[in-house]
Amino acid sequence: MQRLKAKLGPIYPILITSLIILLIFTVSRLGLSIWQFDRVSEADGWLRVLSSGLRIDIASISYLFVLPALLMSLLSGKHLMGRICIWGLRGWITFGLWLIVYMEVVTPAFIIEYDLRPNRLFIEYLIYPKEVLAMLWGGYKIELLIGLLASITALTLGWKLSCRVTQGLTVTQWKWRPLVALVVVAIGVMGARSTLGHRPLNPAMVAFSSDPLINDLTLNSSYSLMFAIKQMASEQSAEDFYPRIGPDTIISEVRDSMNIEQSAFVTEGKVTDAKPTLANHRATYQGKPKNIVILLLESHGARYVKSLGGQDLSPNLDKLYQQGWGFERIYACGTRSVRGIEAVTTGFSPTPARSVVKLGKSQTNFFSIADLLKEKQYHTQFIYGGESHFDNMKSFFLGNGFADMQDLATFKSPAFIGSWGACDEDLYDKADQQFTALSAQHKPFFSLVFSSSNHSPYDFPDDKITLFNEPKQTVENAVKYADYALGKFVEKAKNSTYWNNTVFVVVADHDNRAGGALNVPIGHFKIPAVIFGGGIEHRADNRLVSQLDLLPTLLSLAGIDSQNPIIGHDLTQQVPIEKQRVMMQRGQDFAWMTEDNQVVVFSPGKAASSYLYDPELDLLSEKPIQQSIIRRAHANAMWGSLAFKNDYYTAQKSYLISDQ
Incomplete structure (x- = not known):
């Protein structure tokens, strides 16, 4: 391992972290697939899910590390800028590991609720922290605890790992740095695109089943989330998805x-x-x-x-x-x-x-x-x-x-x-x-009344109904x-x-x-x-x-x-x-x-x-x-x-x- 570390120099921490992340993605995908064994088998999807999943994972890792790899190739060393790069890389490794672990940990709960991996809905709900936190606390305490423990573990181990893999790195000679940087960027871009075609890799390229969840299992949840964010940046049109018609x-x-x-x-x-x-x-x-x-x-x-x-x-x-x-x-x-x-x-x-x-x-x-x-x-x-x-x-x-907006703030002493x-x-x-008040004023009215009690975590008053289960x-x-x-x-x-x-x-x-x-x-x-x-x-x-x-x-x-x-x-x-x-x-x-x-x-x-x-x-x-x-x-x-x-x-x- 030390010999490999010496040869790879500033690229070593990125390679080791990438392999660990690849293992996390693979174990998670395999576990989710076993959980959904019948649906994966019905779609005849075991080979496709795992092989295409590997392709998605490599692309995800390439996106995550192409810029840090470039900076380390050019700026590593014992000088001030080199030390800043090391600390920056440690933070990036820790953050990346946390994000990946957290997203995979929350995936089962999201699948149970929406039958898909985390997607744009995951982001849209984060816009409303008050309501979402109340919902999570009301009905998903165990999931919250698991997510918290996973986050603490990932951040702790990620920081320790980043320290270990960045210690004692050899420094590439200056004359070779541009060439190393060029090779690193080429590999990173090719890995991220995962194709020589006009468009880079996207979920449609690895979709193969009529079951949306099976296609989602091919992805990893970090990729699914980031792709959703990218899609949200521009409004979607039917022309982008369906055959065109005049x-x-x-x-x-x-x-x-x-x-x-x-x-x-x-x-x-x-x-x-x-x-x-x-x-x-x-x-x-x-x-x-x-x-x-x-x-x-x-x-x-x-x-x-x-x-x-x-x-x-x-x-x-x-x-x-x-x-x-x-x-x-x-x-x-x-x-x-x-x-x-x-x-x-x-x-x-x-x-x-x-x-x-x-x-x-x-x-x-x-x-x-x-x-x-x-x-x-x-x-x-x-x-x-x-x-x-x-x-x-x-x-x-x-x-x-x-x-007229009659929402919770206008309710007087709700029961x-x-x-x-x-x-x-x-x-x-x-x-x-x-x-009744509008009727007394002889004022015609239109009202949209939107209920909410039948929404997870299904809060409603006690002793109102005979429970079904x-x-x-x-x-x-x-x-x-x-x-x-x-x-x-x-x-x-x-x-x-x-x-x-x-x-x-x-x-x-x-x-x-x-x-x-x-x-x-x-x-x-x-x-x-x-x-x-x-x-x-x-x-x-x-x-x-x-x-x-x-x-x-x-x-x-x-x-x-x-x-x-x-x-x-x-x-x-x-x-x-x-x-x-x-x-x-x-x-x-x-x-x-x-x-x-x-x-x-x-x-x-x-x-x-x-x-x-x-x-x-x-x-x-x-x-x-x-x-x-x-x-x-x-x-x-x-x-x-x-x-x-x-x-x-x-x-x-x-x-x-x-x-x-």
Whole structure:
């Protein structure tokens, strides 16, 4: 070892540390793969996971050490600059080892929650330390302890290792240093790129399975995190991931997929038009305009609702299905709350980018139901038991028509506060107080009420429900409590002054988790949704419905005529079978499903794949389908990015219907 140390000189500490890091990555990946043995075996992925994983690890190490290796090659020695380089290298080695160990240690918990390695969501949550720390302390104490112990161990051993490997280094002669530096940089760059192609190594190059987790196992968590940070630096567009298609075709197909007469469109549907989907929408109900309330349920998938074939955990939702207008085949647009908010408040179709709730360009002057109703003299508000700045909600809402933020700071003496804020009972009591006061003022109102009790670590008050299982803080018990709180509100609302003049919809933002081996696990996108209130008759609706269809339907039921760019269907009208569809986005994968369960999936860097979905077994089987369906799916997959880029979905100065 001493002979090797003498020959390598200033490069020796980097080589030894690199080998140790490579061992850490390999052991971690092997352990995770054994944990997911069945899924790796089903994907026939053992060789690919380990071999491609080695490639990713070498690239990661090259990125980590290419600059330190260059500096050590040029500046090492016993002079002041050399000593500074040694101390800098020791700090860098210690930091690198800590980051790598920590990220691998937290990976299992992240996989359990999201079925993926740490990604951009890991970074986005760090923006909200108060809420996240409360969540972690409430439900992940063991994980926190493990992470702390791993960090202390990694920092301690890393510092000791850095001392040992940097002691007694030989110094390269000055005349050879430029050549050594050139070789070191060449090796580092080649290792980081891991290819002679135009683009350097990226996750798509080593992806091979239809199971996203298996592809993620090929990565290491430090690489996954850094790649996510890089991607966040620029907004993502569908053009970066899916096969390109002409904008005129996109617009034509999207307009044809809308369920309105061509004469209702304000423009001709060309790329040069300011808003190709802008159209005049006439409400079915033409009486006095009604209030609109959206009750958005956190993580309440169809699998928790007996009426939809799930567990018997939501008796009050089941009761609403027997009393109101219940949708039996409605699917969420995504797997995050902001994606659900995007769908039900703006009607904007999902994209590979973040939800418009979080994009800088859409923080003002973006179309929303609140902006439309605010112009019509409605009081527009958001009611939330937590901090409304979470996930950038407050900024987006205030910039796009929401005039009133009723979050935790406005709650007076809530009975129970958990990791995410006031419990759902407090939330609905607050909503009832607000609606009663607005009703007394004869002020029409729109309110988005967003629950949070059914969010890990599943904090809710004691002695409210009969627990479904033990321990108390499980998703099943949280779902049951969320349903209990909803039921109490509905009974109170039925006896209120605002009931007869309000259209309510209760709908989930997304399912609890969207894991599994499918790129887009369709069964985990199915959610409950019921419209109810004064004048809403019972109806069991088995049409295929998207979250995007709720917004135009609510406007129609409330008697709101408007000119807007919404592409969703007004479900008060007949929707031809061939136009019934849902669109689902999971990360960078987009799925389009037709009424007869034909599915088109677009994944990064791949041609469209087509399937037949079996809702009973929740399985996709490969099946060729008509090119016309693929073309329409393709256009809709591209529409959101095109509309965002070209400002097709901006707010208007007036939402009044133009003369026909």
